[in-house]
Structures are given as C-alpha cells and as structure tokens.
Amino acid sequence: MTAVESEPAETPEQPLSAPLDIGFDYTRSVGPVLGRFMTALAQRRILGVRGSDGRVHVPPVEYDPGTAEPLEELVDVEAEGTVVSWSWVADPLPGQPVQRPFAWALIRLDGADTALLHALDTGGDPASARTGQRVRVRWADEPVGHIRDIAYFVPAADPPADAAPTAPAPPAAKTDADDGVIDTVITPVHLNYTHSASLEESRYLRALADGRLLGQRCPGCHKVYIPPRGACPTCGVPTTDEVELPDTGIVTTFCIVNVPFLGQRITPPYVGAYILLDGADIPFLHLVLGCEASEVRMGMRVRAAWRPREEWSTTLENIAHFEPTGEADAPYASYAHHL
C-alpha cells in the first residue's frame, strides 16, 4: 500500500488520505439446518423448515422465531413463486449476482410462508418487475452448495431472451465426508476504505516527506507528542505549538517477533521497538536493525536510518529502521515513566 495524496500539493492544508483495502475468506460453519439447505441447493432443490406454528420458513431458520426451539423438519418447496416486494438496482456493484440492472426481490416460493431475498433479472428493464409477479429460479450452471446456486430469478411468463451476466461463482462449500452434508461455506469479505489522516497528522506526514520529524507540544502539560494529535489526550486542550524533533532517541521497550502470520509485511525475526525520540514524551513503534536482535536493549541509543531521499513520501516508512548509535545506554530512571 502506498500513501497517495488525495489533493494536489498546492493545497497543503487538505488532510491526506490513502486507500485501506482489507479482505478475508471467512469460513462459515453452517450447522445442521443450513447445511442441509446448502446441500439441497447443490442438487437443485430448495428446502424450507417447518416452524412450531406450521409455517414453512425459506431460507430455513435454525431456531423458531416464536418459541426459540430448535427446528428440524425440512420440507421441499417449489422453484417458482411470487414477488412480495422489490427494489431496483440501476448500477450493480461488483460481486452482486446479476451484472446488469436488476431487482432485489422478496420472493415467496410456492409451499413457503416466508419470503426469500434474491436477485430478479428482467433483462435490465425496470418496467418488467412488479409486485405479485410470478417468477422462477434460473439455476447456476455448476452448483457448489451456496445460495448463489440459485443464479437469479426470472419472470415465469416472459423470461428475458438472453442469460444475464453474473458475478464469478462463489467458492465451493466443504462437505463432511461422513454424511455428505455441507458443513462449511466460504464467504469472501472485502472492505475498501479511504483512510484520512487528521490535519495535524497530515502536517507531520508532509514534514516527513521533507525528512523532518514534526511533533506538537501541549500548552497545558507541555508534553510533546509525535505524531501530533491536535489535542492533548490528558488535558483535553488543542495543541498548536509545533516542535521539530531530532532523529535520535532511545528504545524504551521492545519485542522480537519470531512468528510469521497472514498479511505480515516484514519477514521475521525482527525487533518491534518503542522509540522515544530525544525531546518527545511518547514513544512510537518502529523497527530496529543494525545489530543482532539479541543485542537490542532497553535504553539503547538509536538513530533513524532514512531511505534514499528519492523514495521519500508522506509516511513514517521514509525511515527504514532505527539503528544503534554506539553511545552509552540511557539510565533506566530516565525512561522508567515511559513504560
């Protein structure tokens, strides 16, 4: 991920922002009721569950909405039903089941008492979707045990002439080898944020792009914060006095990360250390290199190792790491109150 300025350099008081994209393929264990529903979908059948009041719920629910008792009686319902209500999607998002204008529709299948939410394809024509309309399932070419084995619904009387473009198929469900019932479905989730820095942090980041370390001093307690926050978390007052700090300081405390993990950006082992810059009153986390991990000490004097100037941008990563200066360690008493 690279820090990208959202505004041209001529407007320096605009806050900086950058994309923050995260995603994970969650493994959803579906339990006995939805497991049988998913398994039936892979066989192009739709199951509902009979509630304690006799109503048939589709999709099936594991516990009765009225009595909270576990439900077990699964029954087949038809692949055709009636639109209860609908909402038009003029601009489908990536990943939505139909990739041309379509309706999200609540559909009560024949044999069911509750409505299923799914996509209704009318060939892109909103005038062809209506409440009370009879619709039927268009099955996916290759069912995998997922709600999208129902690719979408189409009007029963006058379906579109062509097949709708669809999103890529979902990952295949996992099946317990013993009984053949699906127990886990995979649900990829992706979140795409625009992360914005505060104005104060943006000034600090722009200073970093010039190779300077900019903090702020609280007018009340006189503590120096880097990165600056715009307000003192202890006194609750605005902080406006800017302080330029040197690129030297000490390690207050640290750990040696030996464990690899998903999404890790630095190859272990590495030393993650709290660096307290000279003149600052709060440490920040950074990397210590330039000596064996086993030689890093609390109180060790360090200096920033900057990347080549042409690589600088608005990020603390302009400092590749901190490394020992070779000076005598700071006495414990000088930083004990920073632990």
Next chain:
Amino acid sequence: MTKQRAAVLGTGQTHHRSKRTDVSMPGLLREAVDRAMVDADVTWSDIDAVVVGKAPDLFEGVMMPELFLADALGANGKPLLRVHTAGSVGGSTALVAASLVQSGVHRRVLTVAFEKQSESNAMWALSIRVPFTMPVGAGAGGYFAPHVRSYLRRSGAPEHVGAIVAAKDRRNGALNPHAHLRQSEITVESVQASQMLWDPIRYDETCPSSDGACAMVIGDERAGDDAPAPAWIHATAMRTEPTTFAGRDQVNPQAGRDAATELWRQAGITDPLSQVDAAEIYVPFSWFEPMWLENLGFAADGEGWKLTEAGETALGGTLPVNPSGGVLSSNPIGASGMLRFSEAAKQVMGRAGDYQVDGARTAVGHAYGGGSQYFSMWLVGAGKPA
C-alpha cells in the same frame, strides 16, 4: 442510590475447541445458553432480556451478529443488547446484564458471550495496517510482549515465573472437561523449551485460539432466594483509559487500579489476599498473572511474581488463580471474560468439579481488553451481601 441485590442463578459453557465446525454460530451460542438455563432451572418465559457480547466484528466477518442471533437467543419480543469492549467484553457484558437486574428493570436476564475464531484469523484481524504507519504490528502478542519486558525490568522477576504460570494453568485446564487445552503432563521445563514467539513470550505461554461460548442467567433477590446455590453479586466495577498518552503506565494501568479499588470498596474488603478465596483473572499471556495480581491489589507493586513463584496461586495456595485453566487453556476471545466471571461464580456455588477450591465463599472474576484499556471485574459470594 442503592442497588437491588442480584445473583447468578446458573452458568453454562461450550466445550471449547480450535474448530467447532459441527455447529453454526447460533448453534454454538445455544449450547452454552441451554446449559445455563438448565443450570438456573429457568425456561424462556422466565427471561426478561438478553445481553450478548463478542469481540470485534472483523473476527468473524459478521457485522452486528446480534441481529441474526435473535431467534437462537429467544430474544424476539424482548430487549436485546449487544456490548463491545474488545477482549474484556465477556466481563462487561455480564456487568451490563447484572446492572439491568440491580437497577430493578428486569427480574431475570440471560447473558451470553462468544467467539468463533475458526471462521477467521485473529492475528490477521488485529494486525490491519493503517496507512502512513510502520507495519510493525504483530497481533496481540506483538502488542503485549514489550510491556511484559517492561514488567520484567521493573519487578526483577526471574525468567521462570512466566513458565510457572503457564504450567499451572494448563494443568488446571486438564481438570476442566470444557477446556480447549488439557495438558496434565506439561512442566515448567517444557514451557521453557517451547518456541519463543514474541520474545519474551514463548509458545506455551500464549493462549490458544478457540471456538466457544459462555452464558449465565442473572436474577433478582427473590430469584436468588429461590435458587439452591446462587452466586450473589457483591461488587462490580468497570474502568477505561486511552490506549496511549504521555506517561501512560502500560504495566500497571490506572484504569485497572481504579476499578479494583472500587471493587474492594463496594465489597468492604480491606485485605484482598486474605479475604478472597479464588480468582479468575484474564491471563492471555503467562506474565499477566503477576502483573494483574499487582494491578488488582493482591500484591504490592513489583511483588506479584513472588506469590506465583511460591505456589500461592496454584490450587491449594493462598489464592488459587485460574483454577479452571483460564485464558491460557481456552480462549474464545469474546467469551473469555465471561468465562472468568462464570468460573468465579461456579467456585462460590460449589459447582467447579475437579477444580473446586475447597470452601470457596468469595471469588473474583476479571477481564481486560484492547491495549489494556478496558477493565471489568466482579466479586461474587456464597452469602447474600449485607
């Protein structure tokens, strides 16, 4: 304003495992809820409100899971609240449920907390790299390890004390049929021989990643009087502080000290070490036992490790800590705090089975979360509060 008396009527929990793929998320919760309701001898019509807790939504990728859990929790037509205070949430959820009874609003409240860690990857979820920062984050272990190092430096504790905690808690876990890790053969030496993950924290000094849930039914004084062996709630406390500020004490946070002071004041306890019979303390990494012993006031600053080293926190000691095996034996994150609270209750109810502390009349349940910024705790007793 005086609080109404309240008591734990019953507790229930799942068998905690690394993967509970045999159940859905609602099914996992129901396993704990059904057991708590049987233990409390109540039916759905007895329950006035439901309070559910879990850790960050990124852990399972379900936003607002309380909505789709309402059927399973029998919450339709009743008040349903969700509580969220990171890893301490199991504790704060129990306290919110208790407050609904103590305030006189409800007679019986069902409370449940859970995590299904197998659906995601907590290490990933806790290491999301925010733009403009250095990507040095390494999960909860990476966050807490530097502060453990600070504790070692500050207290001068010998290195083997962490291993003593881990071996004790895992052996205790072997006595608990619900525990995820049940390691009766573990030794201080084998812990010390395990891999260093986040130096100074070793593999065997680290909590597992568990699927599990915990539930309790909390009732008012009349319900407590009718129960055969209730755990009366004598004191409750919650405190919070920011994750970072200049001069913050990360080893012995002020919020934890303040919460403990309030807890002892409410309960009229002047010497916690001699007046409390058992403690279930949130110890996800071994060294947090001595750290929290000091933070809670069971030991003077820098001296918590001496209680551990002397065996006083083992079963049979002055203050057995985590007789159930604790977070080091089972860690369904959102439920871990409620497990501490309910295990404390089980001790004074006399229902702790093979890890029962003989004659336990007073016990503490404790949870913390975030970057040691949320603290919640309660003190429960076999006798009714004065």
